[in-house]
Amino acid sequence: MLIDQTHRPWLWGSIVVLAIATLVYIPYNHFTPGGARGGTVIGIVYGVAGFACMIFAGLLSLRKKFPVWRMGRTSTWMRGHLWLGLISYPIILFHSGFNFGKGTLTWWMMLIFTVVIVSGLLGALLQHYMPKMMTEQVPYETIYAEIPEIRKQLLDEADIKVAEVTGSTVSETAMAATAGNSGGVVVTTLQMEDDVRNELTRFYDNDLRPYLEQQGGKGCPIADRTASATMFVNVRTRLPSAVHPVVADLESICEEKRQLDHQMRMHRVLHGWLLIHLPLSLALLLMGAVHAVIALRY
Amino acid sequence: MAGRKRTAKSLGQRHDFNYFKRWGRWRSTRTFLMIAFPAIAGFWLLGFALHRDAEPFATGPLSTSHSFTGKRCETCHLPVLNAGFLKVGFRRHVTDSACLSCHQAPAHQALQTFTPSCASCHIEHVGSQHLRQTADETCVQCHGDLKVRSGSPHYQVAIYNFDTRHPEFAPLRGGFRDPGTIKLNHAVHMRAGLLGPRSQPVQMQCQDCHRTPADQVAPWKYGQPRVVDTVLRQQATLQPDAPHNPGMPGEPIRPSAGRAYMAAPTYASACQNCHALQFDGHFSDSVPHDKPQVVHDFIVSRLNEYIRQHPEAVHESPRPVRVMFGGTISRTPQTARIAHSAEEWVRFHTEDAENLLWHKTCQQCHTLTYRQSDQNGLMGLPDVAPSNIKPVWLPSAVFSHYAHTSINCQSCHTKTITSQETSDVLIPSITICQQCHNGRPIKLGQSENGCFLCHQYHDWKQHREPFIPSHSIDQLRGANGQPDSAPAKELGVAVSEMFLR
Numbered sequence: 148m149l150i151d152q153t154h155r156p157w158l159w160g161s162i163v164v165l166a167i168a169t170l171v172y173i174p175y176n177h178f179t180p181g182g183a184r185g186g187t188v189i190g191i192v193y194g195v196a197g198f199a200c201m202i203f204a205g206l207l208s209l210r211k212k213f214p215v216w217r218m219g220r221t222s223t224w225m226r227g228h229l230w231l232g233l234i235s236y237p238i239i240l241f242h243s244g245f246n247f248g249k250g251t252l253t254w255w256m257m258l259i260f261t262v263v264i265v266s267g268l269l270g271a272l273l274q275h276y277m278p279k280m281m282t283e284q285v286p287y288e289t290i291y292a293e294i295p296e297i298r299k300q301l302l303d304e305a306d307i308k309v310a311e312v313t314g315s316t317v318s319e320t321a322m323a324a325t326a327g328n329s330g331g332v333v334v335t336t337l338q339m340e341d342d343v344r345n346e347l348t349r350f351y352d353n354d355l356r357p358y359l360e361q362q363g364g365k366g367c368p369i370a371d372r373t374a375s376a377t378m379f380v381n382v383r384t385r386l387p388s389a390v391h392p393v394v395a396d397l398e399s400i401c402e403e404k405r406q407l408d409h410q411m412r413m414h415r416v417l418h419g420w421l422l423i424h425l426p427l428s429l430a431l432l433l434m435g436a437v438h439a440v441i442a443l444r445y
Numbered sequence: 446m447a448g449r450k451r452t453a454k455s456l457g458q459r460h461d462f463n464y465f466k467r468w469g470r471w472r473s474t475r476t477f478l479m480i481a482f483p484a485i486a487g488f489w490l491l492g493f494a495l496h497r498d499a500e501p502f503a504t505g506p507l508s509t510s511h512s513f514t515g516k517r518c519e520t521c522h523l524p525v526l527n528a529g530f531l532k533v534g535f536r537r538h539v540t541d542s543a544c545l546s547c548h549q550a551p552a553h554q555a556l557q558t559f560t561p562s563c564a565s566c567h568i569e570h571v572g573s574q575h576l577r578q579t580a581d582e583t584c585v586q587c588h589g590d591l592k593v594r595s596g597s598p599h600y601q602v603a604i605y606n607f608d609t610r611h612p613e614f615a616p617l618r619g620g621f622r623d624p625g626t627i628k629l630n631h632a633v634h635m636r637a638g639l640l641g642p643r644s645q646p647v648q649m650q651c652q653d654c655h656r657t658p659a660d661q662v663a664p665w666k667y668g669q670p671r672v673v674d675t676v677l678r679q680q681a682t683l684q685p686d687a688p689h690n691p692g693m694p695g696e697p698i699r700p701s702a703g704r705a706y707m708a709a710p711t712y713a714s715a716c717q718n719c720h721a722l723q724f725d726g727h728f729s730d731s732v733p734h735d736k737p738q739v740v741h742d743f744i745v746s747r748l749n750e751y752i753r754q755h756p757e758a759v760h761e762s763p764r765p766v767r768v769m770f771g772g773t774i775s776r777t778p779q780t781a782r783i784a785h786s787a788e789e790w791v792r793f794h795t796e797d798a799e800n801l802l803w804h805k806t807c808q809q810c811h812t813l814t815y816r817q818s819d820q821n822g823l824m825g826l827p828d829v830a831p832s833n834i835k836p837v838w839l840p841s842a843v844f845s846h847y848a849h850t851s852i853n854c855q856s857c858h859t860k861t862i863t864s865q866e867t868s869d870v871l872i873p874s875i876t877i878c879q880q881c882h883n884g885r886p887i888k889l890g891q892s893e894n895g896c897f898l899c900h901q902y903h904d905w906k907q908h909r910e911p912f913i914p915s916h917s918i919d920q921l922r923g924a925n926g927q928p929d930s931a932p933a934k935e936l937g938v939a940v941s942e943m944f945l946r
Contacts, residue, residue: 180561180583181568185504249505249572252490289456291471292464300459304449396449422475426482433483437490441502445522445537 148225150275157230165234168193172241183244185442193242194442198435200235204228205432208425229271236264252438259431266424277417284413287406291414294407295362301407302359305400308393309351313344343386347393350382355397363408370408375401505570514921521569539564546915551908556593561586566902577897581606584896600841607894608883613875616838622868626812626830631864631871642718651854651861654715657846659703661714704847709834722806724798727751727758732802737826744798748791759790803827838872842899 172193176183184190207228210221218224239260248254281288289297354369364370369378379398383391461467468476493501499518500506507514514520521544522537544550544563553560566583567576584604591602601612612618633639634649641647656663710716712734722731724744728751732740752758763783784790803813803826813827855862857873864871882898884891 178582178586180565180586181571181580182582184568184571246505250503250570251501253504290460290464292467292469293460296461297459392448399449418471422478425475426478429479430482430486434486434490437502442504444535445503445518 148222148229148274149278150229150271153222154226154230157226161230161234165237168196168234168238168241176244183241184246185242185244190242190244191443193238194439197235197238197242198439200231200238201428201432201435204232204235205428229267232267233264236260252434256431256434256438259427259434263424263427263431266420266427270420270424273417273420277413281410281413281417285406285410287403288410289407291410294411298359298362298404298407301400301404302356305351305355305359305397308396308400309347312390312393313348343390346385347382347390350378351397354378355401358401359404362411364405369401370405372402372405375405503570506572508569508573508576510576511569517922520921539569549908549910549912551903551905553902553904554593556595557587558592558594559587578895579897579902581896584900584902607896607899608879611875614839614872616870616872617874621870623835623870624833625835625867627810627832627834627867628812629810629867631861631869633865635862640719651858654710655707655854656710656714657704657706658708661708701845701847705843705845706836707846709832709836716810720806720810722802724802724806725794726764727794732798737803737829740802741795741799741826744795745791748794748798752787752790756787759784759787763793799826838870839899843901844899 171189172183175187175189179187179189185194204227207224210216210218210224214221239257243253243257248257354367358364358367358369361367369375375398379394379401383394386394490501493499498516500516503518506512511521518537521539523540523543524534525536525538525540541563544567548563550563561583566579568580569576585606588600588604591598591600591604604611615621634654637648638646639649641649652660653666712720717731717734722734723729724732725748728747732743735743782793784793807813807827807829811832812830814830815825815827849857857877858871859873859877860869861871879894881892882894884893
């Protein structure tokens with residue numbers, strides 16, 4: 148999500164809360180025998196406040212599970228998640244008296260909390276900048292989960308295009324899919340010389356098709372945009388102009404496949420941090436609850 | 446041959462609109478991790494719980510002095526509420542009664558308005574080495590604005606820390622004078638070339654006179670062992686290891702034992718070698734350093750013994766003597782009196798010896814007063830003023846010279862070398878201490894200066910009650926505690942091994 152003007156109230160609210168917490172902490176730490184720590188009354192208040200912020204931040208995923216619930220807009224929850232989650236870290240540090248956990252459980256909690264906060268900040272930055280980058284760099288952006296299916300469709304489409312020229316056999320499924328995609332236009336086989344046919348078949352089978360078949364472009368020179376352009380220029384020079392529209396379509400398919408690969412990479416970066424952030428957050432909430440019960444009891 | 450068309454319709458037709466219902470690899474991985482991580486954390490904690498190991502749940506490690514209780518939290522964390530024999534209540538905070546079941550803790554002051562709980566000063570589970578090292582704030586919460594239940598405080602009412610708001614030591618405030626009556630001139634004694642035993646020049650050191658009780662019986666480098674040893678041995682026999690039970694061995698000997706404070710210098714250990722108490726030319730030995738009556742009896746006894754062994758001495762022509770009046774020697778020698786009998790000889794010599802002792806030798810150091818007076822204003826045996834040497838100047842504080850062994854005496858006792866009067870108070874000023882003890886918190890180059898370093902909260906001087914222990918080793922260490930159920934223990938061990946090893 149974009150961190151824009153709509154975050155300003157949350158930003159100022161967080162600053163005010165943090166300032167109050169800091170103003171309370173300074174005399175509290177100075178006058179408390181043995182310094183600030185979690186077991187004092189104010190320390191417990193900090194702990195409860197910090198844990199409440201963490202629970203609120205954790206409820207975002209629950210809110211997303213039930214989008215129809217009338218509990219405020221998800222974007223509002225998201226802003227709350229971002230800012231309350233962020234200030235929960237200094238509040239918990241006030242709670243612990245800036246100790247990084249002296250017990251085993253508290254040490255692990257602080258470590259996990261730090262990782263959660265750092266990964267969350269990284270995620271917020273990525274969510275702020277990467278969607279714009281993706282829009283610019285991936286005009287053919289599609290639904291991430293559908294990319295493997297669309298890659299197959301691109302392969303079938305390319306097979307049909309090449310078959311139009313070379314007369315090679317194409318599966319009916321591919322034909323139907325491609326026909327559907329091209330608005331039901333019936334394709335015709337061009338009358339081509341054998342050397343031309345062989346040239347196109349060699350290029351397609353050796354360079355283009357392996358690239359379209361696999362996920363990503365590992366080991367395929369055509370995956371590189373510059374190399375791809377050079378290769379398609381060479382193909383065009385060796386083929387008659389009547390075949391050039393087919394070559395242009397193949398180049399377009401290749402570009403779309405390249406963008407889908409790029410989208411996959413960007414998607415992994417954009418959402419990869421969640422693989423750390425979400426599980427560790429849940430583990431932290433569980434450990435925090437155990438810590439709270441034990442600390443209040445003992 | 447048709448070219449590629451990318452219309453919204455054609456693009457839309459490429460998608461499966463139920464794609465979000467499918468579980469792709471990304472979604473599956475994320476869900477798996479969201480279950481796995483909390484599960485690992487949960488099993489990890491469950492393993493400890495089933496294994497009855499509470500240590501990981503603690504907010505910090507136990508102090509070394511309590512570490513023997515191990516994983517038995519209930520040794521200290523007892524239920525706060527007791528309903529008869531039934532212990533109820535969710536909270537199990539450590540109460541004072543739990544501490545007092547093992548420890549003695551005398552009260553601080555009878556007039557204190559507030560008594561903090563044990564755990565508020567001795568903070569556990571922060572990994573401290575010594576729980577006695579309490580934070581300054583625990584003291585300042587009262588001494589920052591001291592109030593008492595009745596009357597006015599006897600002590601400074603606002604003390605915050607040793608660095609800034611601690612008053613100068615009481616004997617150095619308000620013209621306080623040393624109440625000691627021994628006339629000692631430190632400057633003279635520290636002078637180079639002072640005549641010592643056998644009229645040899647010596648350079649005295651502070652340790653020649655000022656020694657800790659543990660070091661007091663060591664021989665003095667300038668001393669004559671024959672003279673000193675007898676007296677010191679007598680002292681040692683008078684101060685057995687266990688004064689109340691001579692049959693018992695003393696406390697274990699530690700390097701610091703008996704080396705905290707300087708013993709008050711005694712005549713036998715510090716003065717005798719140079720300041721001999723000779724009383725008559727017929728004798729080489731000295732009178733005992735004791736009360737005037739004892740000295741008088743000693744002189745009479747020795748003279749009687751001498752005249753019995755040497756009856757011819759009655760007829761010896763006496764040598765002229767100088768008579769002293771209150772420490773002033775007459776300018777001209779007086780004509781000696783001639784004795785006509787042994788009794789008269791003893792009386793004359795006793796009077797001469799006491800004239801020497803009372804008016805010169807003893808008066809050099811002691812203040813003497815006379816209850817009766819003759820024509821010279823002096824008569825009879827004098828009264829010797831108590832020495833009033835203060836071995837401890839700051840009774841509300843503890844100090845150890847042993848801990849400061851590496852520092853030479855003059856570094857702290859700066860005025861000693863020039864002091865000429867007994868009444869000079871020579872303990873170091875607080876500013877001397879603050880040169881080193883300025884660490885708050887302790888850091889490189891700055892020594893600890895917490896209140897606990899010099900002051901004790903619990904008034905052990907007033908503590909007289911015997912302590913009745915209430916725990917057995919098994920209770921404290923858990924060998925005889927509540928047994929773990931076998932299945933739970935086995936499960937705990939299994940879970941622990943699975944997740945911890």
